[in-house]
Amino acid sequence: MRKIIVIVSLVLFLTACRLEYRNTSSNHQIIRICNNSDMDIYFRQGNCEGGIFDNADIATSPVYFKIFARECKNEYRESFEVDMEYWCSELKISYVFFDAKIVETIPFDTIFKYNMMLGSKIFTKEQLDSLDWTITYP
Template identity: 85%
Template sequence: MRKVIVIVSLVLFLTGCWEYKNTPSNHQIIRICNHSDMDIYFRQGDCEGGIFDNYNISLSPREFKIFAYECKNEYRESFEVDIEYSGCLEPRISYVFFDAKILETIPFDTVFKYNMMLGSKIFTKEQLDSLDWTITYP
């Protein structure tokens, strides 16, 4: 019984101490900064920098919304894995940006159908390394 308590305590301690971090070979954090005077939404895009599905990100503002002149961290187990297995011909990752006012007033089906995004940015691992894994809009 004592062994079970020790093992359970150890597992709880280790899982409770999990913290995302960046190392030279494994980045778990990308910082996304909004240097514009409007609120925006962001999310990963497809290989060509477009919207890849019809998920309404405005339903998750805590995760995808960045207020004017602020930054937000996005977390993954490994962005290198996302880049390597993105399904693109060349390993890369893209982010798309949307005007928050549009996403919060127009149905997302319409935004998706007419590709109503502010723009997108496409990065290789080397480009992200040179940017210290910080993406800025615009």
């Protein structure tokens, strides 16, 4: 019985340690996104050309995608480098920004169809390294 308790405790400890996100020089798990504007915005990862990736409604998850005026939010992944390699032929990533008032009042299918975004930014890994993995809107 004592062995089982020790093994379960060890597994729980190792699992808890794995859930902590961190950035290393070769694997970044956190991107900080800052909103330096006077309005609330929504963000999400874009496609390789800086456009809207799909029509998944981000308004249903403001906890994850909404940034209030003059605030910052962290986005977490197992590895942003792996995302870059998987989605794009080059090591780059894009983020798309939306006016919160529009996202919260217009169906996202319409926003997607008419490409109603405030703008987008595309970054290479080297650019993100130089920015300490912080993206700022605008």
